[in-house]
Amino acid sequence: MAEEFDNLLNPEFDEQPLFTTKKRKKLIGLDDLFNDHKKKQDKTKKGKSKAVKTRNVCESDDDDDANETASKLTEALQNFKKTISEVDEDIGALNDIGREGISSNWGLQVFGTQRSPSPLAVPHLEGCSLLQNSMNNVLDALLDDSSQMGETFLEGLLLNGWLSKLVITRGHLEESIGKWTVNLLLYSSEESLMASACDFWCAIFCNEADAPVVKVEWLPGFVELNRALDSFGFQMHLPKKISSPADPTLDSSNHRGxxxxxxxxxxxxxxxxxxRRRYLALSKQEAEELIGMLICLFxxxxxxxxxxxxxxxxxxxxxxxxxxxxxSSCEKVAKSIADRIPRDLNCLRAVDSILGVDTRSKQLRSVVASQFLASFYTELQVTDAKDLLKFLLSNNLKDKNCNFSKIYLCLVLTENWLLFRTETGPLVNELWRSFIHKCSIQISNTNYRPFAQEIRNRASYLLHSTVRG
Incomplete structure (x- = not known):
C-alpha cells in the first residue's frame, strides 16, 4: 500500500495526456518591424544628443579655461608693459644725469698736451770748482784721460751717490751743479739720472737737526716748479668735462702729460x-698757490x-x-681750491684728499667744504651753519623735481664742514640730526633716481653714528 502511494508521487508513473497542444509561432508583421526600426532610430538620436551635450559641456569648460587664461595673459602683459615703462623712466633718469647737474664719477683731465721743455741754462759746468779741485786731488788719479772730466764724470758721481757726499763735505753747492741737477730731475728721460738727481736734492734739503747746513748759491723754487708743470701739460683752468678711465680718446695721444x-x-x-727754517725756497704766497695745484693733481x-x-x-x-x-692762508687756499674745481663729485674728491688727522688738516678740510657750500648758494650768501641747515631742511625730498645731486653734495660737504669744526653748538647739532633723519626716511628704497640711494644710505649711516655717539 505504501509502495503504491510512493509510485503515485513519482512523476515517472504519471499518465501521459491524451492530446498534446502545439505552441503557435508568433507572427511578425510590418508594423512590428517599423516599430523596431523607429526605436533604433530614437536610441541613435538619443546617443547623438548625449554626445553633443557632452561635447558642448567640454567645449564650454574649454572656453572658460581659455577666457581665464587670456585674461591672465592680458593682465600679465599690462603689468609687464607697466614695468617696462617704469624701467624706461629710470633708465631715462640715469641717462639724463646732466638734468641733475652732476656727473656720476670724479676725475678731470688735469694734464693736456705736453709742451717743449725749457730747462735752465747751466753756466760753465765743466769749469766748476768741484771738478777743478777733483782734478788737482786724488780723483784725477782714477782717470786715464782728462777728457772724461765734465758732464759724463758728474753723471757717474751722481748715479753712485758721491756727488751729494762731496757737496755736503765741502759745505758748498755751486749754481752750475744745482741747475744741472734740477734739469735732470725735471726734464731727463733717463729714470736713473732723474731719480739720482732727486736723491741729491733730498740730501741737500735734509731737515734733520744734526744735518750740516750747505751754502747754496742757487735754490730751486716756485718758478722752476711752475715752469716744469707747465711743460708737463698742466692746465691752470681745469676743464668741466669729466674724464673716464674707459674713454679711449684721453690716452690716444702719447703727447698727453x-x-x-x-x-x-x-x-x-x-x-x-x-x-723753510734752513732755506727760503718758497714764499708764503707761492706755497698757497702750490697747495691749490697739489689738490688739482688728486x-x-x-x-x-x-x-x-x-x-x-x-x-x-x-x-x-x-x-x-x-x-689767513687756510682761507685763501680754500677759496682758491673752490674757484678752480667744478661743483660736482670732483669737489668731494678734493675734500677727501685732505686726509690728515692733525688740527691743521681738519681745519683746511672744513674750510674747503664750507667754501664749496658757499659757492653752491652764492645767491643766498649762506655763511652760517644754522641758516644753511634750515635751508636744506626746507627741501621736499619727495618732490620729483628735487635735485638729488645737489642734495647729495650738500650732505657730504656739510658733514665735512661740521665734523671738523672746533665749535658747532646744540642748535646746529639738532638741525643736523633733523636733516639727516629727513634724508633717511623721505627717500624710498625703490627710488632709483641718480643719487637717491646714496643720500638715503649715507644719511642712515650718519644718523646711526650720531645716535650711537
Missing part, C-alpha cells in the same frame, strides 16, 4: 716745503698710483706756514 718726471716733481716740491686719474706721495707733499705744505700765518 704728465711724463714720469711728475714723480720727482712731487718729491722736490715736498723738499721745498720742508726746508683729480687726475693717471696719478692714482702717486696718491701716497701727494698726501705726504700736501701735509708738508700745510706745515710750511707759521702758526700766525695759518688761519
Amino acid at each position: 704728465p711724463p714720469t718726471n711728475i714723480r720727482t716733481w712731487i718729491k722736490l716740491a715736498n723738499a721745498c716745503f720742508q726746508v 683729480l687726475e686719474r693717471k696719478l692714482l698710483g702717486l696718491t701716497g706721495a701727494l698726501h705726504d707733499c700736501l701735509l708738508s705744505a700745510i706745515y710750511f706756514f707759521e702758526e700766525k700765518e695759518w688761519s
